[in-house]
Amino acid sequence: MINKKLLFSVKESIPYIQKNVLYQWIRLICNVCSTACLCLIIAKHRNILCIGIIFICLILRYIVNQKAIEMSYLSSHIVKETLRSRLYKKLSKIGIEYTNKWSTAEIVQLSSEGIEQLETYFANYIPQFFYSLIAPITLFIIISFMNFKAALVLLVCVPLIPMHQLGSYFHIAMNGMAASDKLFAILEKEIEEKQNVKLDSYSISAHNLHFGYTDKEVLQGIHFKAFKEMIGFVGESGKSTIVSLLMGQYSNYRGELKLSNYEIKDINIYPYMALVSLESYLFSGTLKDNLSVAKDASEKEMNSVLEKVGILDFVHEQGGLNMHIEKRPFMETKTFCSQCKVHCYKKDKREQIRKVMRFSGPRMLVYHPIMAIRHLYYQITDK
Numbered sequence: 001m002i003n004k005k006l007l008f009s010v011k012e013s014i015p016y017i018q019k020n021v022l023y024q025w026i027r028l029i030c031n032v033c034s035t036a037c038l039c040l041i042i043a044k045h046r047n048i049l050c051i052g053i054i055f056i057c058l059i060l061r062y063i064v065n066q067k068a069i070e071m072s073y074l075s076s077h078i079v080k081e082t083l084r085s086r087l088y089k090k091l092s093k094i095g096i097e098y099t100n101k102w103s104t105a106e107i108v109q110l111s112s113e114g115i116e117q118l119e120t121y122f123a124n125y126i127p128q129f130f131y132s133l134i135a136p137i138t139l140f141i142i143i144s145f146m147n148f149k150a151a152l153v154l155l156v157c158v159p160l161i162p163m164h165q166l167g168s169y170f171h172i173a174m175n176g177m178a179a180s181d182k183l184f185a186i187l188e189k190e191i192e193e194k195q196n197v198k199l200d201s202y203s204i205s206a207h208n209l210h211f212g213y214t215d216k217e218v219l220q221g222i223h224f225k226a227f228k229e230m231i232g233f234v235g236e237s238g239k240s241t242i243v244s245l246l247m248g249q250y251s252n253y254r255g256e257l258k259l260s261n262y263e264i265k266d267i268n269i270y271p272y273m274a275l276v277s278l279e280s281y282l283f284s285g286t287l288k289d290n291l292s293v294a295k296d297a298s299e300k301e302m303n304s305v306l307e308k309v310g311i312l313d314f315v316h317e318q319g320g321l322n323m324h325i326e327k328r329p330f331m332e333t334k335t336f337c338s339q340c341k342v343h344c345y346k347k348d349k350r351e352q353i354r355k356v357m358r359f360s361g362p363r364m365l366v367y368h369p370i371m372a373i374r375h376l377y378y379q380i381t382d383k
Contacts, residue, residue, distance in 0.1 A: 002129065006121070006180045010082050013122050016075035020127040023068035025134055030061040032142060068127075076123035083115050083183065090187050095270065096249045102186070110186075114179030125173035194268045199260050202272065203227050204246065211245060211253040219245075219253070232356050234364065236371060247275050288321040310349055 007014075034057040037050035091098055091107065098107070136155050143151035209222040218241050224231070233239045244250055245257055251265035259269055282290050291302045302321055306312040315323060364372040 002126070003177055003180065005184070006118075006177065007126065009180075009184075010079050010122070012078050012082060013075040016071045016078070017122065017126050017130075020068050020071035020075065021130045021134065023064040023071065024127065024131045025138065026064045027061050027068070028135055028138060030057040030064070032139070033057050034061075072123040072127065075127075076119040079122045080115055080119055083118065084111055086187055087111055087115075087183065090189070093191055094186075094189065096244075096247050096275075097251075098186075099249065106182075107186075110179060110182055114176070114183065117173075117176035117179055118183075119176075120169060121173040121176040125169040125176075128169060195262075195266055196268050196271075197262055199272060201260060203260055204258070206242075206255065206257050208255040209245075209253060209257055210255050211241060211250065213241075222255075230352060230356065232360060234360050234368075236368065243275065247273060282325050285325060286321065287315060287323050287325055290325065291321070 034054045037047075037053045037057075041047050041050050041054075087107075087110070140151045140155040143154055203225065205225040206222050209219055210217055211219040218238050222238075222242070233242055245253055246264065246269075248264060248269050253265070257264045259267065259272060283293075288299075288302065291297060291305070299321060303312060306315050315321070361372070364375075
């Protein structure tokens with residue numbers, strides 16, 4: 001089974017597949033010649049020329065076998081590199097909106113295991129498929145000069161030999177083709193080109209903003225404006241939704257949501273906007289190991305980054321770059337940051353957070369009295 005769309009999706013691999021089939025065909029000719037010479041030796045008991053031909057065929061067979069392996073590697077390498085590069089570029093254009101249709105786990109599995117299965121499809125299944133077609137015809141032509149009936153029998157039976165090896169790749173190849181359906185669904189997704197803008201000053205504003213995931217609205221007539229300052233959103237629901245809208249994850253809102261003077265859903269916001277999630281994406285090991293995942297950076301560069309994000313002092317208190325990371329401590333039992341023994345922010349940042357809470361706390365009693373009282377109750381009873 002050949003998927004033409006998949007085969008021609010990576011045209012760069014086709015020359016390597018052709019060479020792979022050619023080398024396998026040459027290996028077949030070497031086998032035919034060496035077998036014929038061996039038959040002559042047995043019939044005549046001795047023939048130096050035939051022995052020489054067998055020796056040459058064995059050497060040539062070894063060479064073309066190694067070249068066929070090399071072509072398999074090169075075709076699989078270029079397939080993996082090309083498809084992963086296309087997938088990455090497409091996801092970069094789609095942006096965070098891809099999560100509306102595909103999960104991150106699905107994307108990671110596709111880019112790793114799925115494309116690995118496509119490697120088998122291009123490196124082994126396709127060359128073996130074409131070789132299975134060429135081999136019987138080649139043997140039929142050669143043997144027909146000796147005995148046409150025998151050649152006809154072989155034409156029917158010989159395909160079963162290479163097809164047996166083809167069958168060993170069939171299951172993995174079919175999984176690869178199934179993965180290709182998901183891959184093409186992403187690569188062929190139509191995306192709206194967004195305007196690239198250059199901003200000299202920055203502000204975020206919303207005017208009469210309405211949004212709902214279903215018919216029920218989560219945001220109703222939201223108004224705010226923020227410049228270069230810290231701003232906090234409080235409330236029972238809608239906080240994460242505002243963040244999702246700011247990151248361009250949803251564009252079907254009503255009203256205005258602007259970055260400076262540009263509507264967020266119309267522009268490429270990623271040069272100016274970033275989301276720092278509270279979810280932990282650190283791996284078990286040292287902090288230095290985690291920081292070295294994307295780049296082999298020096299300790300000086302790592303410390304510089306930690307200082308910029310305001311946690312250098314905390315890292316030094318915990319043992320420096322060699323601090324071991326398992327998970328956030330006390331997460332199972334922690335309820336309030338004020339009760340946690342480990343502070344995730346520098347002292348001045350913690351003071352800024354306290355100012356925000358002192359400002360918003362009394363107002364919570366006015367806008368959400370039940371929620372505020374419940375919070376105070378839990379804070380007192382959990383001490």
